[in-house]
Structure formats: structure tokens, C-alpha cells
Amino acid sequence: MNRHQLFLFSVLFSSLYWATSCVPVEQTTATSGTTSGKSEYSGSTGLRYEDFVYDPTIKSVQFYVQTGNAEEVFNAPVVPITQTDPVMLEFDQLNTPQQRFTVKFVYCNIDWAEARLTQIQFIDEFNEFYITDALSSYNTKVPYFHYRFQLPRVKLPGNYLVVVSDRSGNPIITRRMMVYENRVTVAARSVLPVGTEERATNQQIDFNILYPDYPVVNPSQEIKVVLRQNGRWDNAKTNLRPSFVHDTQKRLEYTLFNGTNSFPGLKEYRGFDDRNLRGRGFNVETVSLEANPVEIKLYPEKNRSRDVYSQDVDINGKIVYENRRFGSTNTGDPDYVLVNFSLAAPDPVPGDVYVFGQLSDWKLDPEYKLTYVPAAQQYAGKILLKQGYYNYSFALQAANQPQKANEVYFEGSHFQTRNNYDVLVYYRPPGTRTDLLIGYQWLETNGTRR
Structure with a gap:
């Protein structure tokens, strides 16, 4: 039996098993988005050129650079053109038999509008790949x-939209990936506003x-910069223009005085730990194993906006999935748990309240919206x-800024x-049809996280 026959057999076998073993869990339907750009996906499929999950049975998407260390899942999907360390995609599908999914790149x-390139210009292989690594959850x-x-x-530096589709060709996941080739030098530092x-x-x-060895035409207009905080796109700074152009030094200086390259520092993130359900982990008050x-x-949480700064250790709004039942072997895979959140509020606030972070894809997702409970004087969900x-x-989510997440109000x-x-x-070289990612730098503010 060859590999293709073995894969089809496993799909058929899992269909019979899952038809009798599924535990129904209430799901929230994802909101359909608008189409941007022109591609084979446009139209009824409603492809969104952003990090997005289209199928409510898809959960816990991880997209990171695999480096082999314990913190690799925190790595943003940004890699050099050599791609020595590969980019990994992981996700779960709940309460369904094994499916056949395919992956494609959109340059x-x-x-983040689709570029006018042929596929052979950015990839050597046929641009459709089957996901064959699938494991059923245990225990x-x-x-x-x-x-x-x-x-x-x-093979081409720039922006890539990674599209995961089902066997009918409908997208179920999209993720943004960046590939850079350092042709210029970026020297960045954190300063007081x-x-x-x-x-x-x-x-x-x-x-x-600095671009001493890279030919750039009209650098102050043609070089474009994106500045991000914690790998987020929802509050990224775009269309930044240099404050000074040093032609003789071939250097662009971005020392801006109008706040366009300034971010609210926020607070260290809140957190909880439910890796061990036999005990009560960090910030867990009760566990109902019989449910x-x-x-x-x-x-219960409270508004922290007036609290002084506290140097707590956090992971910048991210997640580590794990089942850690101490003193036991073969504990099984991480399970799905219904988590009760609550936020004290004597009166309703001027807008909707959401749980926010990587867990919500950095979006104000209806699934993460909390409801005000007057009798308890709190938001809960x-x-x-x-x-x-x-x-x-x-x-x-303020009424006058429906797309913007205001974390400062509570944090x-x-x-x-x-x-x-x-x-x-x-930079888009003259005569070409796409924007190349020619420089990249990562930095951390206020010391090394441990």
C-alpha cells in the first residue's frame, strides 16, 4: 500500500470512528469577511488577506518559526530567504472525522493585496500541498x-498569505508570513516619546x-516601512516616512516627533494556567472535572487602569498549549475546557467588552465578547x-471606533x-510588480524576558 492509499484509508477509517464518538460542543459561527484583491479565491469564498479562521470547528491555530527550543511557538512567522528554520502551521478541528486539507501560497x-506575479516567480514546486500529518486526540x-x-x-522575499482549504476549495484558515532578504541595514532603538x-x-x-550597497531610486518615497508591536497587525504602524534623508551617507532617519512611531506600552498581560486540571493552576479558582x-x-478580575506598574513575567499576550498532569504518565493530549471569565464593573462601560490577545487572533471576536450582569456588577462570559x-x-470596543481594540481602558x-x-x-525596484522585503530587525524593550 503506497502513501496515498494509506492516507485515504485513514480518512475512511476515522470517519466511521468519529461518527459514533463525537461529543457535541456548542460553537460560534465566524463572521464572513469581504474580499480584497483579485485572485482565484475571490467571490463566494470571501477570502480575507489577514490572519483569519473561517470554520468554527477550527481551533488553536499556531503559526511560528520552528527553531527547536522550548519558546519557538512565540516566534513570529518571519524568516530570512535562506529559510534554514522552517515555518510550522498547527491547528485542531473539533468533533469531525479526519479531513483532507491543502495549503497554497498567495504572494x-x-x-496585502495580491501581487501580479505568476506562481513560478515565487515558488519552484507546484503551489498546492496536502496536509498528511494528522493525529486523533487521546484521552x-x-x-x-x-x-x-x-x-x-x-524563493522571493516579501509577503505571503498562506491559505488552508478544504476538499471543496473553501478557505478554512489564512495566515500571514513574511520572508526577508537583508539588502539594507536597520538600526532601531526604544526611546522616550x-x-x-x-x-x-x-x-x-x-x-x-542604511543602504550603502543597495541601489535605491527615490528612497524617501519608495522605501516603505511597517512597525509592529508583539507581532500584531491590528495596531501596526504603516506608511512611515523618514524625518531626515542623508543622501551622502545613504541613510534614512526615522526620528519622528508627532507620535506616529509611538505605541502605548500597556501592562504585562493577565494570565491563567489550566495545564493541570487535577489541581488549581495560576488564577484558576474552581475546576469542574465532572462537566x-x-x-x-x-x-474575578478588576480594572487595572489606575494601578501602578508591576513587573510580572508574561509572554506578550501569547499561548502555550499543554496537558501537564503531575505525577501521572500517559495523561493524554490537551483537552478543551470551558473557561469562565469575569471582570468587575459597578456600571456598564461605554462600549462592548472583549477578552483579547492571541487567543482571539488579536481581534474583537464575537465569541470572546463578555455580557454585563447587573446583579453581579460584572462582565462575564x-x-x-x-x-x-x-x-x-x-x-x-468604543462605538465611535468599532474596529479598534482599546486595551488602555482596562489595563x-x-x-x-x-x-x-x-x-x-x-522596496519595489523600478520596472517590477511587487514589494520586496529588503530589511528586518527585531528588538525588545526594557530588558531580556526570562
Whole structure:
């Protein structure tokens, strides 16, 4: 039996097994998005050129650079053109038999619209790959299949939208990936913001771009920069222009005085740990093992906007999935747990309240929206999440800014907070049809995280 026959047999076998073993779990339907750009996916499929999950049975998506160390899942999907360390995609599908999924690349410009390139210009292989690494969950109340895929190499620096589709060709996951080739040098540093009102709350990133050995035409207009905090796209700074152009030194200086390269530092993130359901982990008040799925209640939270800065250790809003039942072997895979969140509020706040972070894809997702309970004077909600160690914050969605997550309202903001930043430098050479990623630098503010 060859590999293809073995894969089809496993799909048929799992269909029979899962038809009788699924535990129903209430799901929330994802909102369909608008189509941007023109591609084979446009139209009824509603492809979104951003990190997005289209299927409500898909959970716990991880997209990172595999480096072999314990913290690799925190790595943003940004790799050099050599791609020595591969990019990994992992996700779960709940309460379904094993499926056949495919992966494709869409090459994009700096604005994440599809570039006018043929596939042979950015990849040597046929641009469709099957995901064959799939494992059924073991010893879990909520059954799922866990899928893993190592992305193949590409040959052109720039932005890539990774599209995972089902057997009908409908997208189920999209993820952004960046490949850079350092043709310029980026020198970035964290400084105190210029404005006196922001000095205690914000973090400013100043940087220089040096291009002594790379031919650039009209650098002040044609070199474009994106500045991100903690790998996020929802609050990324785009269209940054240099404050000074040093032609003789072939250097662009970005020392801005209008706050365009300044971010609220926020606070170290809130967190909880439910990796060991036989005990009560960090910030877990109660555990109901008899419930199906298992249900936990976190300690009630409060508004921290007026609190002083506290140097707590966090993971910048990210997640580690793990089942850690101490003193036992063959504990099984991480299960899915119904997590109860609550936030004290004597009165309703001027907008909707959400649990926010990597767990919500850095979006104000309806599944993560909390409801005000007047009798308890709190916002509360239940969310189905995979066992692990989580960072999160609470965010306000103001009526006048429906797309913006206001974390400062509940969390406050401090210059001392430890955050990661990265600078992405793009350039479109004359006569070409796409934006190349020609420079990249990552830096951390306020010391090394341990």
C-alpha cells in the first residue's frame, strides 16, 4: 500500500470512528469577511488577506518559526530567504472525522493585496500541498484531530498569505508570513516619546535605514516601512516616512516627533494556567472535572487602569498549549475546557467588552465578547479553550471606533512594560510588480524576558 492509499484509508477509517464518538460542543459561527484583491479565491469564498479562521470547528491555530527550543511557538512567522528554520502551521478541528486539507501560497504586496506575479516567480514546486500529518486526540472529553504542516521554501522575499482549504476549495484558515532578504541595514532603538504627556505611558521606536550597497531610486518615497508591536497587525504602524534623508551617507532617519512611531506600552498581560486540571493552576479558582467539557472558573478580575506598574513575567499576550498532569504518565493530549471569565464593573462601560490577545487572533471576536450582569456588577462570559498557559487582556470596543481594540481602558499603560517590536522595510525596484522585503530587525524593550 503506497502513501496515498494509506492516507485515504485513514480518512475512511476515522470517519466511521468519529461518527459514533463525537461529543457535541456548542460553537460560534465566524463572521464572513469581504474580499480584497483579485485572485482565484475571490467571490463566494470571501477570502480575507489577514490572519483569519473561517470554520468554527477550527481551533488553536499556531503559526511560528520552528527553531527547536522550548519558546519557538512565540516566534513570529518571519524568516530570512535562506529559510534554514522552517515555518510550522498547527491547528485542531473539533468533533469531525479526519479531513483532507491543502495549503497554497498567495504572494502579496505591502498592503496585502495580491501581487501580479505568476506562481513560478515565487515558488519552484507546484503551489498546492496536502496536509498528511494528522493525529486523533487521546484521552480527551472533546475529540479533535490535530494537524501539522511544515511550509515549503519560497524563493522571493516579501509577503505571503498562506491559505488552508478544504476538499471543496473553501478557505478554512489564512495566515500571514513574511520572508526577508537583508539588502539594507536597520538600526532601531526604544526611546522616550517626545510628548511630555506620553513619556510615562508610551514607547517610541526610532530607527535608521542604511543602504550603502543597495541601489535605491527615490528612497524617501519608495522605501516603505511597517512597525509592529508583539507581532500584531491590528495596531501596526504603516506608511512611515523618514524625518531626515542623508543622501551622502545613504541613510534614512526615522526620528519622528508627532507620535506616529509611538505605541502605548500597556501592562504585562493577565494570565491563567489550566495545564493541570487535577489541581488549581495560576488564577484558576474552581475546576469542574465532572462537566463535559471540563469547566473552570477564573478568579474575578478588576480594572487595572489606575494601578501602578508591576513587573510580572508574561509572554506578550501569547499561548502555550499543554496537558501537564503531575505525577501521572500517559495523561493524554490537551483537552478543551470551558473557561469562565469575569471582570468587575459597578456600571456598564461605554462600549462592548472583549477578552483579547492571541487567543482571539488579536481581534474583537464575537465569541470572546463578555455580557454585563447587573446583579453581579460584572462582565462575564464562557469561552471554549484548549488546555495551556494563556496571556490575555480585556479590551473595550468604543462605538465611535468599532474596529479598534482599546486595551488602555482596562489595563492602563506604562513606559516600563516589556514588549517586542519589529521593523519591516519594503522596496519595489523600478520596472517590477511587487514589494520586496529588503530589511528586518527585531528588538525588545526594557530588558531580556526570562
